[in-house]
Amino acid sequence: MSTIARALTIAGSDSGGGAGIQADLKTFHQLGVYGMSAITAVTAQNTLGVAGVYPLPTEAVAQQMREVLRDLGADAAKTGMLFDAQIIRAVSAEVRDAGLQKLVVDPVMIAKGGAKLLLDEAIDALKTELLPLAEVVTPNLPEAECLTGLSIHTPEEMREAARVIHALGARNVLMKGGHLEGDTVVDILFDGRDFMELSHERIPTRHTHGTGCTFSAALTAELAKKTPLHVAVEKANRFIFEAIKTAPQLGGGHGPTNHWAVVD
Ligand SMILES: Nc1ncnc2c1ncn2[C@@H]1O[C@H](COP(=O)(O)OP(=O)(O)OP(=O)(O)O)[C@@H](O)[C@H]1O
Ligand SMILES: Cc1ncc(CO)c(N)n1
Numbered sequence: 001m002s003t004i005a006r007a008l009t010i011a012g013s014d015s016g017g018g019a020g021i022q023a024d025l026k027t028f029h030q031l032g033v034y035g036m037s038a039i040t041a042v043t044a045q046n047t048l049g050v051a052g053v054y055p056l057p058t059e060a061v062a063q064q065m066r067e068v069l070r071d072l073g074a075d076a077a078k079t080g081m082l083f084d085a086q087i088i089r090a091v092s093a094e095v096r097d098a099g100l101q102k103l104v105v106d107p108v109m110i111a112k113g114g115a116k117l118l119l120d121e122a123i124d125a126l127k128t129e130l131l132p133l134a135e136v137v138t139p140n141l142p143e144a145e146c147l148t149g150l151s152i153h154t155p156e157e158m159r160e161a162a163r164v165i166h167a168l169g170a171r172n173v174l175m176k177g178g179h180l181e182g183d184t185v186v187d188i189l190f191d192g193r194d195f196m197e198l199s200h201e202r203i204p205t206r207h208t209h210g211t212g213c214t215f216s217a218a219l220t221a222e223l224a225k226k227t228p229l230h231v232a233v234e235k236a237n238r239f240i241f242e243a244i245k246t247a248p249q250l251g252g253g254h255g256p257t258n259h260w261a262v263v264d
Helices: 020-030 058-071 085-098 120-133 141-148 155-167 211-224 229-245
Strands: 006-014 034-046 049-055 076-079 103-105 173-175 184-190 195-201
Touching (some): 006 020, 006 058, 006 211, 020 211, 034 058, 034 085, 058 085, 076 211, 085 120, 103 120, 103 211, 141 155, 155 195, 184 229, 195 229, 211 229
Parallel strands (some): 006 034, 006 076
Antiparallel strands (some): 034 049, 173 184, 184 195
């Protein structure tokens, strides 16, 4: 019997390798976790933006999940770009059927350049079908605004939004503060009772492509290794900070982070 921790990512392919499936698998690998994937859509993109989005048939997504879960199994899984309501419903059904407990939902909606990675009409399905299955949901500020209808600019407003999102059924809410104004980035974890605040200095850089994906992949990898949630969040926070700080300076736009980052 193998003792290697296993993680599955259900997300879109980023041809540029900095976000999506590619960021997830690189991060799983770097953190010592065996990575598997169910691709929801292929995107043609680079550090300058998204040029094309090509969703896969819904059954292709569900089948990828079924085939890996019934054979290799997963200790944790994460979702990223899901594109439409049909895919969300199919992914939710597979998660339920497989009894996946440690599910990280990164509610990816819009790429840095503004391209839609989730259709507007899919937001309802995300809220009602997938969030109740999430061990942790990891919205950035615009995503949290969309999920709650609140306007969020301060840590106090982040806490308020976290309560609303928790009420939608996610067991824990990790609000990412990368989009806050100012020199400090504050991320906030709400477990339904208490808040844990993590802050670090803002790194002045344009190389932030895939920060959300890389962060949630690191969190998923830690959960797959049975790291307790609060420690997993701290480790993922340190990993993304180091990955941004040592970004490989690639491309003419928002470049990728360093998926070889080492922490601890
Ligand atoms: N400039 C920065 N300096 C330090 N930390 C940052 C910076 N930008 C982002 N982070 C960290 O990375 C995490 C994810 O960032 P962010 O909130 O920007 O995610 P995102 O918008 O989902 O990213 P993306 O859509 O590019 O995948 C944040 O929680 C924060 O800890
Ligand atoms: C495929 C994909 N998923 C997520 C993001 C958000 O970073 C992106 N740019 N591309």
